Amino acid sequence: MARIPYADPDRPEHREAAAHIRASRKSIGHLHRMLLHAPPIAAGWIDMYDAVRFNSTLSGKLRELVILRIAAINGAPYEWNAHAPIGLAEGMTQAQLDAVPEWETASVFDATERAALAYADAMTRHVHVPDDVAAAVRERLSPRELVELTVTVAGYNCVSRVLEALVIRGDDPLPPG
Template identity: 75%
Template sequence: MARIPYADPALPEHREAAETIRASRKRIGHLHRMLLHAPPIAQGWIALFDAVRWKSTLPGKIRELMMCRVAAINDAPYEWEAHAPLALQEGATQAQLDALRDWEASDAFDPTERAALAYCDAMTREVHVPEAIAQAVRDAFPPRQLVELTVTIAGYNCVSRVLEALDIKGSDPLPEG
């Protein structure tokens, strides 16, 4: 079970944020149910991640591979389970998902994907991106997409850290609400 109880979306102080989540996601899952404890953060979270997911020009396959790579590095199973099926829908292959934990030893990724994965690894593991890796993503992505790639990786590092710090699991029972 999570470290604190999941919030009740029916409580008056949670209703507005709950409606924002429902309008975006159609349902209030585990992560969002937890975020409801802080309604302004829940609403801001939805705004940010709606932009990352649906208002970005970054190819969906790259976006979802980055989310899965972050989940793999950070050992965040909830994040992996949420995004691996989406990666497949966006054009990633099962072979790519299977190779993602050791992508450098795999030939399943094209040069653009490899540049993005190296960038993801540097951002997630070291924070400071070496210039050679930064140059490779500058060569592979126009400025807008490079910003979108950067925010996707940073944002999903935030997601995994919230999930793991609060021990949120998709298998946790959610009370009615």
């Protein structure tokens, strides 16, 4: 159960941000119900992650691969469960999905995927990216894609930290609203 109750989107102070979330996501799930406690953050969150997920030139497969890696490293089951089906829909194979937690020893990833996974690992585990890891990803991605990859990794580390600090779980009962 979450550390604090989920916000009621029908409360007057939450309505505008709730409408913004619904316009993007159609419904308001657990994470967004929690974020509604801080309406400006909830609305900004939607704008940021819509840009990362829907307005990026980075391939959806690569994006979801690093999101799932972050979820695996950070022990974030909500994030994993939300993004595993998206990863498959974006072109990941079941073998790749299964290999994400131990990607270093798996043979199912190409050179670009391996470079992105190493980059995600470095950013997630150590913040500072070694020069050789940065060079490997820079050789395979355009400058725009590298910025998008970097923001995706940084952003989804934020997501997993919010989820886990507030103990947000997808099977928590949500009050009406």
